[in-house]
Amino acid sequence: MDLLLSDEQQEIASTVASLLTDDLGNDTIDVRRTPTPINRETWARYGELGWFSLGLDEGLGGVGYGLAEEAILFREIGRQIPPGPFLASTLSARLAALGGQSQLAGSIAAGRTLVALAEPRNPDSAAGASISGSFDLFDGQDAEYVLIVTPRGAALVAAEDLGSLQPTACIDPSVHLATVDLSGAGAALYRPAGDDLLFERGTILIAATLAGVAEAVRDMATEYAKVREQFGRPIGVNQAVKHRCADMAILAEAAAAQVFFAAVSVDEGRGDAAFQASAARIVATDAALEGARANIQIHGGMGYTFECDANLFLKRSHVLDRQLGDKYAELDRLIDLPQAI
Amino acid sequence: MDLQFSVADLSFREEVRTWLEENAPKDRPQNDRKALTEYDINWQKIQWAGGYAGISWPAEYGGRGASLTQQLVWFEECGRAGIPGIDTCFVGINHAGPTLIASGTDEQKSFHLPKILRGDVIWCQGFSEPGSGSDLASLSTRGIIDGDELAVTGQKIWTSFGDKAQYQELLVRTDASGSKHKGITWIIGDMSAPGIEVRPIETMAGDADFCEVFYDEARFPLTSVVGRLNDGWNVAMSTLSFERGTAFMLSQVALAQVVEELIDVARTHTGPDGRRPAIADDEISRHLAQTRADVAALRAMTYLSISRGAKYGTPGPEGSISKLRYSDLSQRVGRLAIDVLGHDALNFRSRSQLHSWVQEYLRSYAASIGGGTSEIQRNIIGDRVLGLPR
Numbered sequence: 206m207d208l209l210l211s212d213e214q215q216e217i218a219s220t221v222a223s224l225l226t227d228d229l230g231n232d233t234i235d236v237r238r239t240p241t242p243i244n245r246e247t248w249a250r251y252g253e254l255g256w257f258s259l260g261l262d263e264g265l266g267g268v269g270y271g272l273a274e275e276a277i278l279f280r281e282i283g284r285q286i287p288p289g290p291f292l293a294s295t296l297s298a299r300l301a302a303l304g305g306q307s308q309l310a311g312s313i314a315a316g317r318t319l320v321a322l323a324e325p326r327n328p329d330s331a332a333g334a335s336i337s338g339s340f341d342l343f344d345g346q347d348a349e350y351v352l353i354v355t356p357r358g359a360a361l362v363a364a365e366d367l368g369s370l371q372p373t374a375c376i377d378p379s380v381h382l383a384t385v386d387l388s389g390a391g392a393a394l395y396r397p398a399g400d401d402l403l404f405e406r407g408t409i410l411i412a413a414t415l416a417g418v419a420e421a422v423r424d425m426a427t428e429y430a431k432v433r434e435q436f437g438r439p440i441g442v443n444q445a446v447k448h449r450c451a452d453m454a455i456l457a458e459a460a461a462a463q464v465f466f467a468a469v470s471v472d473e474g475r476g477d478a479a480f481q482a483s484a485a486r487i488v489a490t491d492a493a494l495e496g497a498r499a500n501i502q503i504h505g506g507m508g509y510t511f512e513c514d515a516n517l518f519l520k521r522s523h524v525l526d527r528q529l530g531d532k533y534a535e536l537d538r539l540i541d542l543p544q545a546i
Numbered sequence: 547m548d549l550q551f552s553v554a555d556l557s558f559r560e561e562v563r564t565w566l567e568e569n570a571p572k573d574r575p576q577n578d579r580k581a582l583t584e585y586d587i588n589w590q591k592i593q594w595a596g597g598y599a600g601i602s603w604p605a606e607y608g609g610r611g612a613s614l615t616q617q618l619v620w621f622e623e624c625g626r627a628g629i630p631g632i633d634t635c636f637v638g639i640n641h642a643g644p645t646l647i648a649s650g651t652d653e654q655k656s657f658h659l660p661k662i663l664r665g666d667v668i669w670c671q672g673f674s675e676p677g678s679g680s681d682l683a684s685l686s687t688r689g690i691i692d693g694d695e696l697a698v699t700g701q702k703i704w705t706s707f708g709d710k711a712q713y714q715e716l717l718v719r720t721d722a723s724g725s726k727h728k729g730i731t732w733i734i735g736d737m738s739a740p741g742i743e744v745r746p747i748e749t750m751a752g753d754a755d756f757c758e759v760f761y762d763e764a765r766f767p768l769t770s771v772v773g774r775l776n777d778g779w780n781v782a783m784s785t786l787s788f789e790r791g792t793a794f795m796l797s798q799v800a801l802a803q804v805v806e807e808l809i810d811v812a813r814t815h816t817g818p819d820g821r822r823p824a825i826a827d828d829e830i831s832r833h834l835a836q837t838r839a840d841v842a843a844l845r846a847m848t849y850l851s852i853s854r855g856a857k858y859g860t861p862g863p864e865g866s867i868s869k870l871r872y873s874d875l876s877q878r879v880g881r882l883a884i885d886v887l888g889h890d891a892l893n894f895r896s897r898s899q900l901h902s903w904v905q906e907y908l909r910s911y912a913a914s915i916g917g918g919t920s921e922i923q924r925n926i927i928g929d930r931v932l933g934l935p936r
């Protein structure tokens with residue numbers, strides 16, 4: 206039993222982190238503040254590095270690590286919040302591969318085919334062989350497919366079968382948001398929920414991203430509390446500030462611990478993997494949203510500006526909270542699950 | 547990263563489970579203090595007979611010498627078997643014993659350690675004073691050297707089991723001239739020494755768990771000093787970090803069980819609206835789910851800190867993170883039990899399982915005060931984990 210990152214996993218984390226930092230810094234546009242088309246070159250490079258198929262078996266064309274490594278990658282995404290359909294790409298590459306569409310899987314995994322996440326706006330509009338209902342579409346601008354993942358099953362729909370998108374400005378300035386209504390659209394691929402645990406995997410990756418956000422805002426707030434001076438001393442000497450940072454540290458620790466516990470539960474086929482995934486999402490949502498709130502407060506007037514990153518972490522957390530269900534749905538699911546092993 | 551227990555740990559789990567099934571005492575008395583103390587001591591004796599006493603103590607001192615993972619297994623299995631804790635023997639097993647092992651003389655060790663393990667003696671902790679709680683180092687109970695004895699005069703307070711204990715970990719000021727952390731001495735206090743008077747204090751939960759202890763020139767031989775004279779602060783700190791290490795594991799396992807029991811009961815017990823089962827109330831249902839998630843995360847945090855401990859050695863200041871999270875959660879669980887009980891929540895002294903929750907709820911208020919308050923834990927996290935300026 207060991208919940209620490211191995212040296213190899215540590216290596217994955219730092220490679221991902223430094224590449225994201227470079228890419229975000231090198232871009233001429235501030236991609237986290239402006240809705241921009243996905244940089245296809247960058248996306249293909251991430252694909253080449255195996256970022257969208259880390260946890261997919263080698264036999265299915267993936268890198269052959271587990272969900273733990275994917276969670277490590279998504280935590281880094283949460284720490285730096287780059288734009289792009291990371292979740293939809295990872296889940297749809299797996300879905301296509303498991304559904305026997307290896308060419309499509311390979312193309313998504315390579316970052317050549319873009320997939321957007323479509324989130325049902327109510328439980329009746331759900332995945333099936335034929336799909337109807339109203340959906341929120343995330344990062345659908347150049348997508349060739351959209352992915353729908355629900356507790357009952359997952360589907361891929363070709364973008365040309367979607368009908369018209371109604372773009373909406375998203376609370377997170379880096380996210381392309383649109384609504385789309387489907388009536389009887391045929392799925393290019395549909396798999397009912399089962400041993401794939403696709404929904405649970407997605408839930409854990411969302412939780413991992415939120416855990417990354419919680420760590421980023423903890424670090425941001427703590428750093429600021431050390432250097433910002435008022436009344437002749439750093440603001441962090443005041444307990445009102447210090448204790449808030451301590452609470453952020455507790456929330457972030459709980460989120461990361463539970464995310465990795467859940468990810469390993471899936472990798473090892475534990476019977477309570479769904480329970481652990483659900484718990485991960487709940488604690489990580491709390492950690493990100495409460496941490497993001499505290500971070501804005503600790504930055505004072507600066508925290509309220511668009512220029513300060515604090516608002517971006519808050520906004521991304523809200524977007525994440527609306528994908529693959531939300532915290533309320535997760536609470537209602539968790540109460541009905543059998544207890545943890 | 548993995549959640550697999552080694553073959554050795556798995557067979558240890560099997561062994562412990564079978565042993566507990568056959569030997570663990572059942573039906574801990576709820577409100578009868580005397581019976582509770584007997585129950586705890588009896589349990590300690592059973593552990594000794596079974597070779598499990600002092601699960602974390604090194605084998606050379608008669609302990610089990612279990613690895614961190616096996617300690618986890620032990621506490622998980624105890625929790626599963628319904629063993630509530632080792633309240634009465636807590637200080638001896640988790641403070642005094644480890645302190646003697648770390649800093650005691652050979653005579654002190656060979657005299658006291660076996661007694662603690664066998665459940666022959668109860669220890670208490672005489673640290674806090676009326677004027678020195680969070681600021682423990684400011685303590686002023688005086689110890690004056692007189693020949694080969696220390697004469698102690700002053701007062702301790704909140705001494706848990708002070709009225710039951712034969713020995714105490716006693717911190718006294720032997721030098722008031724320097725800084726407050728220097729000049730403290732850690733002594734093994736014999737509670738039967740003349741000049742000691744113990745008065746129990748009733749708690750808000752209706753227990754009389756802790757006491758005031760008065761010292762009027764109570765005399766202790768200098769051979770009862772543990773570590774060096776005036777170096778008691780350092781001697782004491784080694785036990786406090788121990789307290790925040792593995793010692794809380796059992797409480798965490800127990801808390802997870804309470805949450806599951808609570809969910810079961812909420813499915814049938816009439817809730818606050820007097821009509822439907824409590825769980826039919828969306829707010830109660832979601833709070834229950836939330837605590838389920840939070841308890842799961844607490845366990846994951848424990849696993850994480852055991853992983854750190856196994857890799858880097860002794861538990862670090864991160865222990866404060868788990869302790870804070872635990873105290874907060876146990877209070878929320880207690881409060882939730884009250885909501886689930888609905889109209890029955892006011893029934894205090896009943897002996898039914900349900901109503902023991904009312905008392906547990908009241909007891910949960912101690913979790914954020916004893917062993918260092920939550921505010922002090924937040925200071926520790928801010929200063930030592932995050933490196934914020936003081």
Ligand SMILES: Cc1cc2nc3c(=O)[nH]c(=O)nc-3n(C[C@H](O)[C@H](O)[C@H](O)COP(=O)(O)OP(=O)(O)OC[C@H]3O[C@@H](n4cnc5c(N)ncnc54)[C@H](O)[C@@H]3O)c2cc1C
Binds near residue numbers: 917921
């Ligand atoms: C059930 C129980 C059992 C106990 N058992 C024992 C025992 O066996 N032996 C023993 O020696 N002691 C024991 N204690 C005592 C315990 O360690 C103290 O109560 C605790 O350290 C707090 O000290 P205090 O009560 O003097 O409160 P104070 O230190 O006076 O604190 C009062 C309030 O002020 C806050 N505060 C104080 N200083 C600061 C600061 N610097 N920053 C922010 N807030 C601050 C505290 O957090 C608290 O909210 C026990 C306590 C309880 C509740």
